[in-house]
Amino acid sequence: MADLVKVWQKRGGKLLIGEAAHDNTPRLQEATARRTQELQQIANGLLPTVLLTERDSIEFLAGLLAAAAIGAPIVLANPQWVESDWQQVARLVEPNCVWGDCPIVPSSAATNAVRGSVMIPTGGSSGEIRLAMHTWRSLTASVRGFQTYFGQSQINSVCVLPLHHVSGLMQFWRGYVTGGTLAIAPFKSIQAGLRPAVDPATCFLSFVPTQLQRLLDSAIPFRERCAIPFPLRCAIDWLKQFHTVLLGGAPAWPELLDRAQALQIRLAPTYGMTETASQIATLRPDGFLQGRRSCGVVLPHAEIQCDAIEPLQIRARSLCLGYYPNFFPSDAPFVPDDLGYFDALGELHIVGRSSSKIITGGENVFPAEVEAAIWATKLVKDVCVFGLPDRDWGEVVTAACVLANADSSIDRLQQLVSAQLVPFKRPKRWIVLDTLPRNAQGKLNLAQLKTAIFDRQTAS
Template sequence: MASTFMAKPVSYLNILNNLGIADCLIGCDSSQMQQLAEEWYSELLQLSASGTKLKIILAERQPERFLAGFIAACAANFPVFLCNPDWGTQEWQQVFDLVQPDIIWGDLNKLNLSRPSSASSPLSPPPPHSPLIMIPTGGSSGKIKFAIHTWNTLMASVQGFKEYFQLNYINSFCVLPLYHVSGLMQFMRSFTTGGKLAILPFKALEAGQIYDIEISDFFISLVPTQLKRLLQNPSLTKWISQFQTVMLGGAPAWDELLEKARFHQIRLAPTYGMTETASQIATLKPDDFLNGKVNSGQILPHAQITICNQKGEILNCNQPGNITIQAQSLALGYYPKIWDKQDSFSVDDVGFLDAQGYLNILGRNSDKIISGGENIYPAEVESTIRATQMVDDICVIGVPDKHWGQVLTAIYIPKASYTSLEIKTAIQDKLCKFKIPKYWISVSTLPRNSQGKINRQQLQKLVQEGLSMK
């Protein structure tokens, strides 16, 4: 069925009934979705008679409306920008200035935004025939950008997933936002393979709402903070342990969380991927996880990874270096620029491939802290601090220092009434001296987005305020 979609995307609406969409969607009004998709598709066909492909912003809150808009835009081959309806005015103004949309699906009337005239330059070179799908990324850095995908790049990811897990159809239980690549790809996997798709907001799940369905044949995708919350509830812990596979990605997971999941026999599948690769390109299979492996797993069939040094030379197994990705699911660029080189993508992550081909991630180059000439990856320090069970959350960064270049600073949410001195004492025999944070800033909450990633701009404000009081 996947080949049908790749060859002729305009056929989606014609085969909705053949897919049995009413039986595929759980927790949504499928008839409303189908009706809206047909209405919007017809409207777009009339607009396309002029030969102009108008740019669509899709910011619908209701899953039915979001999916209807997505299907209609792709079927009509209109460029569609997937957006978070909860972005603030400043973020939406960024989007409007960048996209200069012609059509907006979603209620943005309450926002006081200036609407620039729609006179943006077209993509250069011209876009391919496959519908352009712009997926947001980079929000945690404070600046939103859109990775340019097509139906074909997303389908390459679906095909790689199917082959890796040796499946004919994929059932998904989606608690992540559909505008995000991790939510959208769950829809794509189920919709294009004839699987079922259950949609439930995570807050509703956390409150105890679950569907009466057989979940042992379902995949669910979570970020680490979501898994942590579910494991704090015994009934939800039992529920999550019944899934065929629990994909875990979006942010690094810490050892304590992984051990707890393994203790409860959660069929966890830690993943490595990003918006630019249309979700995961490496995944640790659940059996490997339950048998004690701790890494990002093997590379999916549609992708390749090479590890290079700073000179660009390919390194052998177990040698850490910079990660370069080749994948059929790679984005074409960041809107509005199409990349000149599309056959590979060099990322900011440092890692290595072991002798069995498993990917091990050490950290991000940009997160690396150099203190007194020593390289420090925050993930290792954060994991060690979490293992003390004295903090609810932790983020370690480097702040400029005249003597050391950078010094480690821990921004943390203490558990109970633990002091920074008690935490430092607990880790002093587990880390080298230069890896123990010099500054400790206690906060009530850390600025994380829905995928569990830290908002660096807001974090810097917390650090400045915290250090000014020392």
């Protein structure tokens, strides 16, 4: 059985945790050996399915590598799931081994999970959980496409995203496959001014839009606890040093992108999803700094087809096999809910989601356009536009927003938005809230938002 940690070390790989400058791969190797021994005891001639929900980064990666070494199917799980989420997962899969704290009891029954599969969750917390069935081959295809596109022999990453999510998992796998360094740092630590002991100029950093916004708003100087002699005194100075700051997970608003450009942050907006093992289109930082606002061109391992504004059709070597236990048709493209088009430069633009399109008085309205107009006023800290049923209009454009400060008002918002949008696109209903329900990746839970609005209206 291959010692996967030794393989990574031979390639030059390192694992850094928090601010520590020392390499944690010896600890990872020890933990992986322990987990491998546990699996061998459980297996008893069968290939066990492993459910992995460890909060500790080293224990998580050790479980991942131990299962990978013997080809055991792996189910990644979010430690923050609530009871209803765990119930959904329990109906989908019966793991033989559970690593981490969760209510699912290991089963002794054989499973039909694909050997060497990595099942990555998408959805959850009031939404339907689906397990995207990847393989190490599909994950590696994503790495190779990324590597070719950016022309990097080694991919070093500073990871502030959860490892159970595709956005965090792929940062580890890029480092593993290419012999790069992975520095894991909780985002709250970054906010507090504690930074990993790496040279940012050699690293990729991945954010969701809300994280980037919070860090740009932070005025906390970064503490110098690193041997690398960079005179970085604040978050913005630190961000500007990175080779590339990848941005994805949710649509970014124009004001955020404009601010990042003005600060000369080497941002690379991306398009991708769990099903494609992260990004399949990326805008190069130089293009972003020139003012382009697309998701960039398609990466070498993928193909995207769309004419005008229509649903995307995706083929990719990194595409998952299906949603466990079902497989996608082998000869058909994957069609997500996203609508987009290619511009004259061959760069992808995402307009919105087909399911979120609002039809009001016979006119089509895409929430992203309305949200962009609201963000441009700089009077909100967060916003979501959606349709609500209406007897006269079919649906009415509704904006739920968090006002930026005490000087912001709905009257002023309406005035400024009216100058940017034709009448049928303007929100007819405005709802002011203290916060909008978003997950760790910045994605808004629309069902939860609508429930909160309904409950508030019922109470009043």
